[in-house]
Amino acid sequence: MLLQGKVILITGGASGIGEACALAYAREGAVVAVIDKDPSALRGIQAQLGTPHSFLQADVSQGADVERAITTVLQQYGKLDAIHNNAGIAQPSKPLHETTEAAWNEVMRVNTKSIYYTTFYGIVALKATQGSILNTSSLVGEIGQEQHAAYAGSKGAVNALTKAMALDYAPWGIRVNAVAPAGVWTPMLRQWNLEQPDPARMEQYLDNIHALGYCPGTAEIADVCTFLLSDKARFITGCIMPVSGGAELGYKHQI
Numbered sequence: 001m002l003l004q005g006k007v008i009l010i011t012g013g014a015s016g017i018g019e020a021c022a023l024a025y026a027r028e029g030a031v032v033a034v035i036d037k038d039p040s041a042l043r044g045i046q047a048q049l050g051t052p053h054s055f056l057q058a059d060v061s062q063g064a065d066v067e068r069a070i071t072t073v074l075q076q077y078g079k080l081d082a083i084h085n086n087a088g089i090a091q092p093s094k095p096l097h098e099t100t101e102a103a104w105n106e107v108m109r110v111n112t113k114s115i116y117y118t119t120f121y122g123i124v125a126l127k128a129t130q131g132s133i134l135n136t137s138s139l140v141g142e143i144g145q146e147q148h149a150a151y152a153g154s155k156g157a158v159n160a161l162t163k164a165m166a167l168d169y170a171p172w173g174i175r176v177n178a179v180a181p182a183g184v185w186t187p188m189l190r191q192w193n194l195e196q197p198d199p200a201r202m203e204q205y206l207d208n209i210h211a212l213g214y215c216p217g218t219a220e221i222a223d224v225c226t227f228l229l230s231d232k233a234r235f236i237t238g239c240i241m242p243v244s245g246g247a248e249l250g251y252k253h254q255i
């Protein structure tokens with residue numbers, strides 16, 4: 001049991017990568033507080049996990065929501081060992097000049113500013129436990145992506161934040177890391193795929209970009225997240241860990 005006794009808050013934990021992580025953390029002995037804005041998805045994961053875990057509807061782009069969720073978790077469990085900032089949106093799939101200001105603001109608020117809120121309201125609790133922060137980034141934050149400028153920018157900011165926060169919180173023994181998948185078959189990727197000019201071709205492309213030969217499911221990511229939040233990773237901080245089947249080694253060359 002790699003996470004026995006830990007209280008872990010995960011945002012966007014009701015679907016996709018977050019759902020797989022919440023289930024994996026619970027299997028490894030953690031108490032999981034699942035934060036999500038989607039009430040029906042929350043009911044779905046609540047049916048799978050039940051007690052002693054908790055399921056809180058909150059929009060991570062709203063400071064008041066995040067403050068309320070963290071306060072509730074602390075009242076319920078008395079401590080917080082980890083925050084996994086996983087909630088994210090992938091729209092819009094456009095170059096920057098075609099991105100509306102509203103869409104730009106939304107992707108930055110959900111993918112990036114949410115980390116400000118969870119840190120602002122959660123850091124005191126994490127200092128008390130020498131806890132850990134994990135951010136779900138993306139390979140595109142490092143190598144970019146066509147037709148996805150605001151999203152890539154938001155994940156580049158997540159990578160920079162991960163390193164800056166790792167330095168700032170190391171004196172408290174708080175580790176801050178990120179995972180960077182390439183593609184992962186989740187509802188988000190399925191939706192993004194449908195928005196592409198040729199979804200069938202894109203599906204083939206998504207398999208091919210991974211050197212290991214396939215676009216993974218969520219379990220591959222959840223296993224690495226479990227490791228990074230466990231004491232097995234006690235000397236790892238400021239790491240943007242690719243969980244990408246080697247996609248970055250030949251990303252641009254295989255269509």
Ligand SMILES: NC(=O)c1ccc[n+]([C@@H]2O[C@H](COP(=O)([O-])OP(=O)(O)OC[C@H]3O[C@@H](n4cnc5c(N)ncnc54)[C@H](O)[C@@H]3O)[C@@H](O)[C@H]2O)c1
Nearest residue numbers: 012015016017037038059060087088138183184186187188
């Ligand atoms: N799927 C991929 O190929 C892929 C690749 C790299 C990185 N990622 C990243 O992984 C993370 C999870 O993505 P996913 O593919 O599992 O997506 P998903 O859409 O399947 O799940 C995202 C979850 O976040 C929730 N969410 C969205 N906005 C929210 C908000 N404002 N407040 C609270 N909850 C919110 C959604 O309701 C949903 O349950 C994201 O940060 C994404 O950028 C995904």
